[in-house]
Amino acid sequence: MIALHLLLQAMAVHAVVVSGSSQCPTPATVQVLLGQLLPEQASEDSVSLEQVDGALKLEMRSAVSGTVFRRQLPTRHTCQQQAAIAATVIAAWQIDSQSVPVAPVLPPPAPPPPPSDTAGRPRRSYEVAGAVSGSGAGDSYTIGGLLDVLLLPSRKPIALRFGLFGAALRSFPISTGQALWTRTGLRLSGGYRFLPESSRRFSLDCFADLAVALVYLTGRGFDRVYTGFDADVGAGGSIRVGRQLGPVRMFWELGLTGWLRPQVVTAQGSFFRASLPQVEGLLSIGLAGMGASPR
Numbered sequence: 650m651i652a653l654h655l656l657l658q659a660m661a662v663h664a665v666v667v668s669g670s671s672q673c674p675t676p677a678t679v680q681v682l683l684g685q686l687l688p689e690q691a692s693e694d695s696v697s698l699e700q701v702d703g704a705l706k707l708e709m710r711s712a713v714s715g716t717v718f719r720r721q722l723p724t725r726h727t728c729q730q731q732a733a734i735a736a737t738v739i740a741a742w743q744i745d746s747q748s749v750p751v752a753p754v755l756p757p758p759a760p761p762p763p764p765s766d767t768a769g770r771p772r773r774s775y776e777v778a779g780a781v782s783g784s785g786a787g788d789s790y791t792i793g794g795l796l797d798v799l800l801l802p803s804r805k806p807i808a809l810r811f812g813l814f815g816a817a818l819r820s821f822p823i824s825t826g827q828a829l830w831t832r833t834g835l836r837l838s839g840g841y842r843f844l845p846e847s848s849r850r851f852s853l854d855c856f857a858d859l860a861v862a863l864v865y866l867t868g869r870g871f872d873r874v875y876t877g878f879d880a881d882v883g884a885g886g887s888i889r890v891g892r893q894l895g896p897v898r899m900f901w902e903l904g905l906t907g908w909l910r911p912q913v914v915t916a917q918g919s920f921f922r923a924s925l926p927q928v929e930g931l932l933s934i935g936l937a938g939m940g941a942s943p944r
Contacts, residue, residue, distance in 0.1 A: 665743060669698035671705060673724070674732030682736035687743060696739050700724075705731060709742050718742055773942055774801040776898060780935025782816070787926035789819040795902075795933055797836070799854075806842040808854055811835070814931075818865075823923050824916035826870030830925055832881060832908075834862030854889040858904065864912055864925070873917070883908040887931070897936050904931040 665687070667680040676698050693712035698705065705722040720742075722734055776799040784793050797812020815833040822828075840856035860883040867876040887904030905928070912925035 665739070666695045667698065667739070668695065671698035671700050673700075673728040674698070674705075674735060675728075678729070678732040679735045679739070682732055683739055686736055686740040694743065698735065705735060707735060707738060709739060773803075774939070775799065775941070776937040776939050778812075778898075778900070778935055778937035780900070780902065780933040782814070782931050782933040784816045784819075784929060784931050786819070786929040787821070789821060789926070791817045791819045791831075793817060793931075795935065799937065801842065806844065808838075808840045808842050808856070810838040810840070810856060814860070820869070821923060823914060824871075824921040826868055826916070828866065828868055828914045828923065830864065830866045830912075830914075832862040832864055832929070834860055834881075836860045838887070850893040852889075852891040852893075852898070854891070856887045856889070858883075858885045858887055858906065860884070860906055862908070866912070866914065866925075871916070875917075879910075879912060881908050881910045881912065883929075891937065893939075897938055899936055900934070902931070902933040902935075904933070905929070906931070 665680075665683060667676040667683060669676050679696075679698060695710050695712070697708040697710075699708070700706070701721070703724055705724055707718075707720045707722065709718045709720075711718075720738060722731065722738070724731060726734065778795070778797050778799065780795040782793040782795055784791050793814065793816030795812060795814050797810050800809045801807070802809065813834070814836055816831050818829045818831050820827045820829045836858055837860075838856040838858045840854055843853040843855070845851055845853075862881045862883065864879040864881050865876075866879070868874040883906040885904060885906035887902055889900050889902040891898040891900035908925075908927045908929065911927065914923045914925065915921070
């Protein structure tokens with residue numbers, strides 16, 4: 650019973666199984682000493698102890714490589730000394746043969762994907778805006794509209810803008826009738842955006858504007874009515890105040906344009922002449938959708 654207890658204790662410490670018919674030393678004694686020599690690690694190897702022709706025969710089988718190692722030890726010592734010698738030989742064989750199962754080697758992790766071409770690049774902001782406008786020129790007023798795209802192409806708040814503008818017909822009296830006219834065209838602007846540090850939801854855009862317009866002119870209340878078209882070029886400036894509301898920006902804009910080409914209207918058959926106003930003010934309110942893209 651004592652030998653069985655020692656064997657079970659040793660097998661619990663180390664999984665190398667020592668068996669055989671040897672009585673001096675016994676497999677249980679060698680098993681206990683072997684458990685003290687080797688670290689606690691799993692092994693499926695086995696060792697057999699036999700007494701053959703006055704010598705102690707060790708037969709060690711590797712479960713990993715399938716090899717068998719045999720060794721004979723002379724019995725010139727006490728049983729306890731013989732057990733220590735046998736345990737030392739088995740431990741050395743166990744370490745040299747690397748019979749402890751090796752954990753499977755996992756493949757190295759896949760390298761991280763290379764950074765995208767757009768990583769770290771500054772982003773280009775843009776806004777697409779639409780507005781309703783009130784236009785005043787001379788003593789006439791009318792409503793109109795704006796459509797434009799605003800670009801912020803760099804980290805500096807320099808802004809570029811291009812878009813369309815138009816207004817309803819307005820009139821002024823001449824002779825016995827009226828002249829109806831309007832300007833519709835393209836506006837190109839460059840400017841600067843100011844963002845207050847206290848609240849970056851608000852913005853102030855200041856622009857210098859260049860406009861090219863198609864002038865439409867017709868008459869009303871005359872015996873014969875003529876319709877004409879002409880081109881005009883204007884320069885001016887505008888200020889846009891905006892407030893960000895989620896993904897959109899609400900804005901108010903005040904602009905002033907001076908038209909460079911005089912447009913003269915004549916009532917045929919009379920001496921009445923008039924010129925279209927060359928200074929035009931614009932007050933607008935609108936919404937701009939915001940976005941950003943890699944440069």
